[in-house]
Every structure is written in C-alpha cells, then in structure tokens.
Amino acid sequence: MLNRFFTLFFSLFIVMLLHLGGAVSFFSDKTVDTLFQIRGPLQPDQSIVIIGVDEESLAKLGAWPFPRRHHAMLLQQLKQAKAVGFDILFSEPTADDEIFSAAMAAAPPVILATAHNYQHQILGPANSLHGFAGVGHIEILFGRNGVVRESNIFQQTAGAKIPSFAEALFSKTGITKKENSTGKVLINHYGPEGTFLYLSYVDVFQSVIPQEFFKNRLVLIGAKALGIGDSHVTPFSSQFPTPGVEIQATILNNLLEDSLLKALLWPQWLFMVAIALVGFFLWPRLEERWNWTINISLTTTLLLSSFVLFRASFFFNPVEPLLFLFIYFAAYLLMERFLTAKKIFTEMRRLDQQLETQLQRVYTNIPSQFFNLASTPPTTSGLKRHLNHLQSGVKVLTLQHHFIENILREELLPLILWDKNSGIVIIANIPFNNFWNRYSEEDTALPNLEQFMELVAKNQQSETVTAINHATFFEDNPEIPAMDIGLAKQGLKEYFRVNMQLFEITNIAFSGVLTILTDVTEIKELERLKDKIVSVVSHELKLPLTVIRGYGEMLADSLQGDEKQYIDEICAQTGRLNRLIEDFLDVARIEHNRQEIKRLPLDLKQLMEEAVKAVSVPAEKKSIAVLSKLPFRTTPVIGDYSLLIQAVINLLDNAIKFSPEHSRVTITLLEEMNRLMIMVADQGPGIPRESREEIFETFNRGRDEVAEEGFGLGLSFVKQVIQKHHGKIWYEHREEKGACFCLTLPKVEPDTTNPQLTR
Structure with missing residues (x-):
C-alpha cells in the first residue's frame, strides 16, 4: 500500500x-493548434467586412501611412455601415485632422485604435482628433512560439479600463452579450488568412464598391500588405501570416456568435x-x-472528449x-x-543458500567437478554468481536424473506417475510402456489417468464394479486399496495387482497419483489350484468323516468301559475335524467372492439378542455371565443376517472360550452419527502385544497359552464378513484384564461402484 x-x-x-x-503550456499550445487543424476552417459571419491596405492600394495611393484626408474620403463611402473601426494608430497630429474629425462625426460610429509603446505608455488618438465614437486596444497575446491564441477583452490602465478593439466595435451593435468576459480569452480562429470578406482600400476609395454594399455591416480598416508589417501567425497560418485586422475581425465574430473558446477545468480534475x-x-x-x-x-x-467539446467552442x-x-x-x-x-534477487540469495543443502540430500558427497561454490570469484556480480550456482546444480541434477532413469528403465516393476488434477503423465518407466503397448486397446503412447482408470474398471475382478469416477475417487478414498485386474492377450489371461497411492510434494504444491503394477498371474493360478484342492479334499473328507462318526455313535451305544471312552473320543475328534472343514470353506468362499451376500434391512439389536441366546449353553457350562448393553431401539442396517449373526456368535464364542470360569462377557451396542458399533469384552488373559497385529490372519489363535480348542479361523471369518459389509473391526487394548473386540457397520450402504467397497 x-x-x-x-x-x-x-x-x-x-x-x-x-x-x-x-x-504543460507548450503541449497545451500544440493541442490547441492540432484541434484547429483537425476541426478545419469555418465560415465567418458575412456582416463583417475588412477593407485592407494592400499592395495595389499602396501602388495607386502612395506610400504608407496615407494622408488622413484619404481616410475621410473613405468614410464618405461607408455612410450606411453599422460601425467602422480603424485598426490604425493615429497618435501624432497632422494637418488633415480637422477634415478627418469632421468625416468621423458625420459617419457611423467610428472606433479608433490604442496600443502600448515600448515604454509601456498608452498611444491613443492625437488630441487634435475628435468625432470618433470610442477607442479600443489592438494588442493581442503571443504564445511561446509566437502564435496568436489569446487576447484581453479589457486592458487595465492607470486611469481606466480600455476595451479591446473588437469589444468596442461590438458595443455599437446593440447586441447583449450572454457572458461578460473581462479578462484573457481564447480566440476561436475560423481559418487561415483571407477567411473573412476582404475589399481593397483603393477600390472602396475610388467608389468601385457601391455604398449599399456596406449597409448594416461592421467594417474594419487595417493593413494587409506584408510590407507594412502588421501580420501575425495563427494556428491556421501556412504560407503567409494573418493580418492583424483579420485577427480583430475574428475576435469580433466570436463576440457576435458567442463562440470564444471557453476553457473547462472540471473535466481535467x-x-x-x-x-x-x-x-x-x-x-x-x-x-x-x-x-x-x-x-x-x-x-x-x-x-475524443476534447475534440467534441472543441467543436462546441469549449476547450x-x-x-x-x-x-x-x-x-x-x-x-x-x-x-x-x-x-x-x-523479489528475484531475494529469491536468488535464498536459493544460493539452499542449493548446496538441498543437493546434499541427493548425494552424500557431491563430486567437486559438478558443484563447488568456492570456485566462484568473490568479485563476480550477484546475478552471474547465481547463474554459476544454477549451472552447477543442473549438472548435479543431471547426474541424479541418469541414475534414476537407469533404475526406472531396468530395475523396477511397471510404474507411472500422473498429475492428480489434470491427469497428464509426469513420468513412466519402460516396463509400464511395454505393459500398456501389450494390453491397451488405445493408440495413445501412454494413458492419462482417466484412460487408465477406465482400463481398471473394465477389467477389475469384481462383478459389481462398472465405472470409476477418477475426479472423486481419490477424494473419497485417501487410502487406496490394491485392485486386481485380469487382462487377456492372444487367448492367455494374465493378472496384475494395481497399487495406487497419492503422491504429494507440499513445497512445490504438487499432487500426483503413483501407480505400481505387480504381475500376480502365478499367485492367481496357485490360489485357483489351492481352492480346487481344498474344495476336493474338503468334500472328499466330509463323506468318510460322516461315515466314521455315524458308525462311532452306533458303537458307543453298545460298548462299555474303556471301549466306550475310546469310541466317544473318536466321535468328538471327527466332529472337531468336520467343524474345521466347514469353517475353512466359509472363509474361502467369502475371501474369493463365492459367498452370496444378501443385502436386506435388519434389526441389529434383535440379531445380537439371538447371538447371545446361541452361546448360552457353552456359557452356562463355564458359569460365565453374558451381559447385554443394548439400546431400546436402533436404526436398521443393510446386510446379510446369517453372516452377521455368525460373526457376532464367533466373537462371543471366542470370548467365552478364552474366559475363566465364573467370569463375565459383555456385549455392547452403540449408535453413532453414521454408524453402529458393537463391542465384545471378556475377562480372559487378553492378547499379547506381539500377537495383536496378526490376530485376524487365518490360522492365528493369538492366545496360545490358553488350552482351548480352535484353529484360528473364527476372527478371520469375522473380518471378512465385516469388510464385505463396508465396516471395520479391530482389537482394543484395555488396562484391566481381558480382551475387547470392536466392530462398526455403516448406517447407509455406500456406492457399490466404488472398487474399494466391493472387493
């Protein structure tokens, strides 16, 4: 500011x-002259006539000044004029003064001229002259370059205020002025010399012009011949200067038409x-x-404003x-x-200070041939020194670029970086180029972010995904999950795992999306083989197990003693093995999307009450009290009733299994703004710190020190069910003894077009 x-x-x-x-005055004068030239000449009032003493008059009537009896004879021809003005000084007495005075007395009103001499004295008509109607000064004002642009309407003398020659003539017309200008005025010139009606002095003197021509006209008499010297430069002057009498006629015409240039100051301000x-x-x-x-x-x-106003007589x-x-x-x-x-030099100094520090982050030891601040002479100017530093930095960054380029070309998986906002490619390595050229149906060299997301949506291994809106995908999913896609080429299908993550650089305000592709075809083949083997083996095992258990139960009824104890143990172990097979198949079906999830409204409070009833028998066997903290009513959720109740039963069963006798298991249901939370807490030994990270993994029991049966499939099953319902599950450590598992379910089903929610 x-x-x-x-x-x-x-x-x-x-x-x-x-x-x-x-x-300013110089340019103002030039502006006035230019405006006159642009506007062009105007037609003056024809009631003004100039009688000029020209070269022809001097040749016929003699040298200048003419005898005053000539002026007296001239006045005889002007008896019908409205007023007559002599732009001639008559300051010295002559023998013809009486004749001239008598002629002025008999003629229309006659105005005589006054002017200052070099001693600043007023030169007026000689005392021997009388009969004239008034006097007026003929002085005009010259600009810096000698051009006439201004005049004083009145001139203040020691004794009185003398009007200008034109003002004195105008006063005899009987016209009332609209504005009484008393000071300096701008003359509104009509054109170059000869613009007004000119008559030769000798023609009027010799009665060549009839007297009727002058009827009711204003007549000005003055010198026109160049030799007399009464001529001046005006804005219109080109080859010849303008006679002084014509300048007086111009001022008179301005007074008659009220067209003197009026200076306007308010537009300037x-x-x-x-x-x-x-x-x-x-x-x-x-x-x-x-x-x-x-x-x-x-x-x-x-x-434009100046020109328009000038045409209206405003300057x-x-x-x-x-x-x-x-x-x-x-x-x-x-x-x-x-x-x-x-700012540039400030930034240069800052960059000079940071350059070496920042480059040290790239290399432990920067080679001296690339970067050596001490090599710059101390007398070098700041800009040149900075350029030297930048050149050294460019060399170092070039070395880094080649190093990274070699890594990207040969050593890494397919990798690409996009700008998140525009979607344009920032960098991609050769393996990604090969991947895109092999599997893309596009002709583009490299895909933008939108094209790649379309490829992912089209080939993702999920039937519920139809499209991905990349404009909102990354805002909705700050933690982007891995997505598996299947691509076919020449009859062979290959699978890739797409790992995407946001790539932010805050100091340069860059936001990108980094993507790495991993070929998981062999893993997928192994999974399919595993599933097939598990399915075959599981089904093949279930039949003999059923037969063994059936015959065992039949034998148990007919045996006594140790034999009955042996057969009961055989039946118990076959039942345990059968449950293991069922649990394993349930987890496998959910993991590989072969379990149909029925999404219907359900009452979570009622579901939890039934789950508590389902575990009442094992709880009573250990004298464990199952306490329910349930609200009176909750908002319905959308989900698969059978899967969710089995997940809650698994949590309760685990809590009862690992709790000591005569203890307590608490199940709590809380309703929050956008979700419902279930907490299952027991008073068992808890989970060791080193086992908490893997507690939800398959075949991980987490509490091995407790001698309870189990295969570590229950929590894995719960996790898969909750994730399929777009919820979360976690273990919460408590200071008091026991374990607490928390899970949440959203109130409103999220958009299934989001791949994160449907995997």
Whole structure:
C-alpha cells in the first residue's frame, strides 16, 4: 500500500514540475493548434467586412501611412455601415485632422485604435482628433512560439479600463452579450488568412464598391500588405501570416456568435481523479494487458472528449491528464519492475543458500567437478554468481536424473506417475510402456489417468464394479486399496495387482497419483489350484468323516468301559475335524467372492439378542455371565443376517472360550452419527502385544497359552464378513484384564461402484 501512495504522489509531483517548467503550456499550445487543424476552417459571419491596405492600394495611393484626408474620403463611402473601426494608430497630429474629425462625426460610429509603446505608455488618438465614437486596444497575446491564441477583452490602465478593439466595435451593435468576459480569452480562429470578406482600400476609395454594399455591416480598416508589417501567425497560418485586422475581425465574430473558446477545468480534475483511482485500485489487481487496455481507453476518451467539446467552442485541455496518466503508469511499471527485481534477487540469495543443502540430500558427497561454490570469484556480480550456482546444480541434477532413469528403465516393476488434477503423465518407466503397448486397446503412447482408470474398471475382478469416477475417487478414498485386474492377450489371461497411492510434494504444491503394477498371474493360478484342492479334499473328507462318526455313535451305544471312552473320543475328534472343514470353506468362499451376500434391512439389536441366546449353553457350562448393553431401539442396517449373526456368535464364542470360569462377557451396542458399533469384552488373559497385529490372519489363535480348542479361523471369518459389509473391526487394548473386540457397520450402504467397497 505504501508503494502505491509513493507512486501516486511522485507522479503528481512530476506533473507539477512540468507545469512550472512550461512543458504543460507548450503541449497545451500544440493541442490547441492540432484541434484547429483537425476541426478545419469555418465560415465567418458575412456582416463583417475588412477593407485592407494592400499592395495595389499602396501602388495607386502612395506610400504608407496615407494622408488622413484619404481616410475621410473613405468614410464618405461607408455612410450606411453599422460601425467602422480603424485598426490604425493615429497618435501624432497632422494637418488633415480637422477634415478627418469632421468625416468621423458625420459617419457611423467610428472606433479608433490604442496600443502600448515600448515604454509601456498608452498611444491613443492625437488630441487634435475628435468625432470618433470610442477607442479600443489592438494588442493581442503571443504564445511561446509566437502564435496568436489569446487576447484581453479589457486592458487595465492607470486611469481606466480600455476595451479591446473588437469589444468596442461590438458595443455599437446593440447586441447583449450572454457572458461578460473581462479578462484573457481564447480566440476561436475560423481559418487561415483571407477567411473573412476582404475589399481593397483603393477600390472602396475610388467608389468601385457601391455604398449599399456596406449597409448594416461592421467594417474594419487595417493593413494587409506584408510590407507594412502588421501580420501575425495563427494556428491556421501556412504560407503567409494573418493580418492583424483579420485577427480583430475574428475576435469580433466570436463576440457576435458567442463562440470564444471557453476553457473547462472540471473535466481535467475529473479525469485526474479517475486516473488516480484506476491506478491506485485497478492496476495492482489486473494483468498488464488489461491495464494497457484501460489506459488506451482512457486516452481515447480524453482525446475524443476534447475534440467534441472543441467543436462546441469549449476547450478541455487533455494535456495534464494525459501527462499524469503516462507518468503515473510509467512510475507504476518501474515500481513493479523494481519490486519484482527485488523479489528475484531475494529469491536468488535464498536459493544460493539452499542449493548446496538441498543437493546434499541427493548425494552424500557431491563430486567437486559438478558443484563447488568456492570456485566462484568473490568479485563476480550477484546475478552471474547465481547463474554459476544454477549451472552447477543442473549438472548435479543431471547426474541424479541418469541414475534414476537407469533404475526406472531396468530395475523396477511397471510404474507411472500422473498429475492428480489434470491427469497428464509426469513420468513412466519402460516396463509400464511395454505393459500398456501389450494390453491397451488405445493408440495413445501412454494413458492419462482417466484412460487408465477406465482400463481398471473394465477389467477389475469384481462383478459389481462398472465405472470409476477418477475426479472423486481419490477424494473419497485417501487410502487406496490394491485392485486386481485380469487382462487377456492372444487367448492367455494374465493378472496384475494395481497399487495406487497419492503422491504429494507440499513445497512445490504438487499432487500426483503413483501407480505400481505387480504381475500376480502365478499367485492367481496357485490360489485357483489351492481352492480346487481344498474344495476336493474338503468334500472328499466330509463323506468318510460322516461315515466314521455315524458308525462311532452306533458303537458307543453298545460298548462299555474303556471301549466306550475310546469310541466317544473318536466321535468328538471327527466332529472337531468336520467343524474345521466347514469353517475353512466359509472363509474361502467369502475371501474369493463365492459367498452370496444378501443385502436386506435388519434389526441389529434383535440379531445380537439371538447371538447371545446361541452361546448360552457353552456359557452356562463355564458359569460365565453374558451381559447385554443394548439400546431400546436402533436404526436398521443393510446386510446379510446369517453372516452377521455368525460373526457376532464367533466373537462371543471366542470370548467365552478364552474366559475363566465364573467370569463375565459383555456385549455392547452403540449408535453413532453414521454408524453402529458393537463391542465384545471378556475377562480372559487378553492378547499379547506381539500377537495383536496378526490376530485376524487365518490360522492365528493369538492366545496360545490358553488350552482351548480352535484353529484360528473364527476372527478371520469375522473380518471378512465385516469388510464385505463396508465396516471395520479391530482389537482394543484395555488396562484391566481381558480382551475387547470392536466392530462398526455403516448406517447407509455406500456406492457399490466404488472398487474399494466391493472387493
């Protein structure tokens, strides 16, 4: 903000200096002249006639000045004029003064000229002259370059206020002025020399022009011949200067038409304020091209406004606003460049300080031929020194690039990195190129993120997945699970595990998606072989086990003593082996999506009550109290009733199995904002710290020190069921003795098009 104020006041100060130094006046004069040239000549009032003493008059009537009796005879021809003005000084008495005075007394109102001499004394008509109607000064104001643009309507003398020659003539017309201008005025020139109606002095003198021609006209008499020297430069002057009498006629015409140029100051201030506001508030917020557009628009508006007003006899001087605009914008650009350069050099110093530190993170020891800060001469300029440092850094990074490139090319699995927002490829190694060229149906060299996600959705090993919206997928899934896809090529199907993770670099605001592909075809084949073997073996085992158990139970009824004890043990072990086979098949079916999950509304409170009843018998055998902390009512959930009740029964059965006699097992149901939570706590020995990570793995019992039967399939089954219902399960350690298992189920079924939720 301080920089803005400084730029504004600095610009105003420069404009003020230009004004005091005369530069503004110079450009203002040029502006007036240009406006006259653009506007072009205008037709003056035909009631004004100029009688000029030209070269022809001098040739026929003699040298200048003419005898005053000639002027008296001229007045005889102008008796019908409205008023007559002599733009000639009659300051010395002559012998013809009486004749001239008598002619003036008999003629229409006659105005004589006055002027200052070099001693600043007023030169008026000689005392011997009388009969004239008034006097007026014929002095005009010259600009810096000698061009006539202004005049004083009245001239203040020691004794009185003398009107201008044109004002004195105008006063004899009887016309009332709309505005009484008493000071300096801008002359509204009509055109170059000869624009007004000119008559030769000798033609009027010799009665060539009839007297009726002058009826009710204003007649001005003055010198036209160049040799007399009464001529001046105006904005319209080209080859010849304009006679002084024509300038007086121009002022008179301005008075008759009320067309003197009226200087307007308020538009200047208005534009100055507008420019200040634009520069202070808009320039810093807009791009430079828009600032140029605004400035060009302001300049065009200024110039057009000045021209339009000029045609209406108003002079709006655009010089000061334009100078202010140009200077202000130049100062603004210089300040912006200065601040930018300051930031650049500050950043250069910071980069110089960080460059070596950052590169040390890449290499333990940077080779001296690549990077050596001490090699730069201390006298080198800051910019050159920084460039040397950058060149050294580029060499080091090139070395790192080749090292990484070799690793990516040969040593890694198929790998690709995309920009998360745009989806464009940032980097990919050769194995991924080979993978895409082999399995893609696209002709593109490398896929963008959307194309790759379409490939995953199309070939994912889940029947419920139809599409993946990559725009929201990563926001909805900050922890992306692995996804298996199957791709066929030349009749052979191969399987790949897609591991995707978000790749963030905060200091450069980069967000990407890193993907690694692992060929799991052999693993899938082994799983299929395992499933087939398990299925065959399990089914083949169940039949002989059933037969053995059946015959054993029949024999048990007919045996006594040790024989009966032996046969009872055989029946118990066959039952145990049969349960193992059933549990193993249940886990396998769920793991490999062969178990149909019926998703129907269910009452979780009722489900838990039935689960408690199901374990009442083993609990009574050990005198274990099963306490239920259930709410009066809960929100229904969507799920498979049989699978969920079996999962809860497994948790309760585990708690009873590993709890001592005469203890307590507690099952709790809590309803939260978006989910329902079930907690099963016992008073057993708990789970050792080293076993907690693998407690949900298949065949992991976790509490081996307790001599209870089990194969470690129960918790694995529970985990698979809960995950298929989009829930979570975990072990919660408690300070008091015992174990606590917690599981959650969402209230609303998530979108099944999400691969994370349907795997």
